[in-house]
Amino acid sequence: MKRLLRYHRVWWWLLGIVAVSCLAWLLLLPRTSEDDRIPITINYSPGYGIKVYNKQGVGTDALIATNTHLTATRLTTINGIAMYQIGANRYIPKSLTQIGRGQAKNVSQAEDDLVAETHFQGTIATIQHNKISSVRSYGYQNAGAKIKNSANTMYPIASAEKMMTAVLIAQLIQKGQLSYDTKLSQFYPKVDGVDKITVRQLLDHRSGIQMNETYPDTPLKTEQDAINWTLNHLDTSDDHGYSYTNANFVLLSGIVRQVTKQSYMQVLKARILTPLKLQQSKNYDQLTSRDAVAQGYQYEDGHDNQPQPISQGLLSSLPGTGSLYMSAADMARFQIALNTNSLLPQAAFKKLLTMTVEPEADESAYAGGWFLGDGYRMVHGSYNDFAWSFDSIIEMKSTGGSGIVLLANQSTDTDTQQLAENILKIGG
Structure with a gap:
């Protein structure tokens, strides 16, 4: 009997040790309170x-x-x-x-509500996890014919073309056919001061080149004519601070031509448009009556869709910097290709977007065709003399593969950048 009691005491003693150990282990576990959920x-x-x-x-x-x-x-x-x-x-x-626990608001409806507060007309593509999550269109592609904007509608993308030119330059550098330090004098020896201007400075708008957005009354016939137009109208200086001008990227398109011995558009098609199957992307002079092409409009005197046709002479003067038409979905596919290293290795793309000069307080942070912000990269494209119609905003977050493409053919009184950012916030 005494032996049996002794066994019971040992059993309860061991059971107590196990219970205390389990309790201590549970106390050490990370806990989620009701307030933390x-x-x-x-x-x-x-x-x-x-x-x-x-x-x-x-x-x-x-x-x-x-x-x-x-x-x-x-x-x-x-x-x-x-x-x-x-x-x-x-x-x-x-x-x-x-x-929260409320009924989830449809993200597309939330986007529609934001657009309804403006006079924006165009197409908006959103990107989540490096996939196109939505493409929504507003207003008219051709108001006179009552043809609405659609996912296939192509818009002149203005300065958003610059990032494509920058990618072509980075590809040539990757192949050893060019370097960021290559002097402009190698390609345009007759321009003043070109022995002090590098490819990197052209890409970052720090070349000292200055030129207004001037253009001919009638369209220029060839890319070389457009390059010559730029060479005849630009000025140079020893000031290599940030100074945005289309001339830098027109000259870069000419460098692409000289290095590859092909036209700029041939190279763009072969290296970007065709590999990515961008079928709604064409130069302005390749558009046909069968293409879905947005007409330019402005909101004026209380009325939408007041025509503001863009100058063909202007478009003809901007190879590599503003002569391309694209759909929002094609532009989104291009952004995804950049994110997923389909066009450039990650290190090469990172170098393209690396500023070599720290911007002054009053200067924009810009490198390789992009404005750079805290956690995002952005492009804003428009035409000075047609500011109320065509407008392009592309904003991509640095991580997570999310972003937005906004292409407008009526942008009167609309802060397109703020609109894009507000829509981007809807999806988190």
Whole structure:
């Protein structure tokens, strides 16, 4: 009997040790209080179910429907993408959710509401996780014929073409056919001061070259004519501070011609447009009556769609810097190709966007065809004499593969950059 009692005491003693150990272990575990939990609602605009991912960022077969209410335990980052944890090894992208338990507002409707507050007409493509998430169009491609803008509508993209020229230059550098330090004198020896101007300075608008947006009354016939027009109208100085001018990129298009022994458009097609299958992308002089081409309009005296046709002479003078027409979806595909290293290795693209001179307080942060901000890169393209019609905004976040393309054919009284940023915020 005494032996049996002794066994019972030992048993209870061991059980007590195990209980205390378990309690201590539980106390050491990270806990999620009610206050730490995050109420969220799935808010994927097309209305399909969204994938659940594991902590390696691999999608599983599990799907969660739009408007599903969930409780997230934490916000984390997987492969550069913000993700909510909703269970053991279960994560969903933050960009496809909204905070709270309310009925999820359709993202497309939210975009429509923002546009409705303006006189914007055009097409907007949004990008999430390096995929086109939506393409929405507003207003008329041709108001007289009652043809509405669509996903296929092509717009003159103005200075947004500069980043394509910059990519072509970076590709030539990658192949060893050129360098960032190559002097302009190698290509244009008769221009004053070219022995002090480099390819890098042209790309960053720090060449000392100055030229207004002047253009001929009638269209120039060839790319070389346009380059000659620029050479005959530019001025140079020893001031290599930031000074934005189309002339820099017209000269870069000429460098592409001289290095490759082909026309600029031939090279652009062979190295960017054709590989990426950009079928709604053409130079202004290659458009036909069968193409969906946006006409320029402005809002005037309380009326939309007041014609503001763009000068063909202007377009003819801007090879490599503003003569290209594109659809918003094609432009989005180009951005995705840059993000996924389809056109340039990551290191080469990073170098293209690296400023070699720290900008002064009153200067823009600009490199390789892009304005650079904290966590994003951006392009704003317009034509000085046609500022109320055609306008282009492209903004890409530095991580996560998200961004927006906004192409307008009526932009009167619209802060297109702010509109783009507001739409971009909708998706997180």
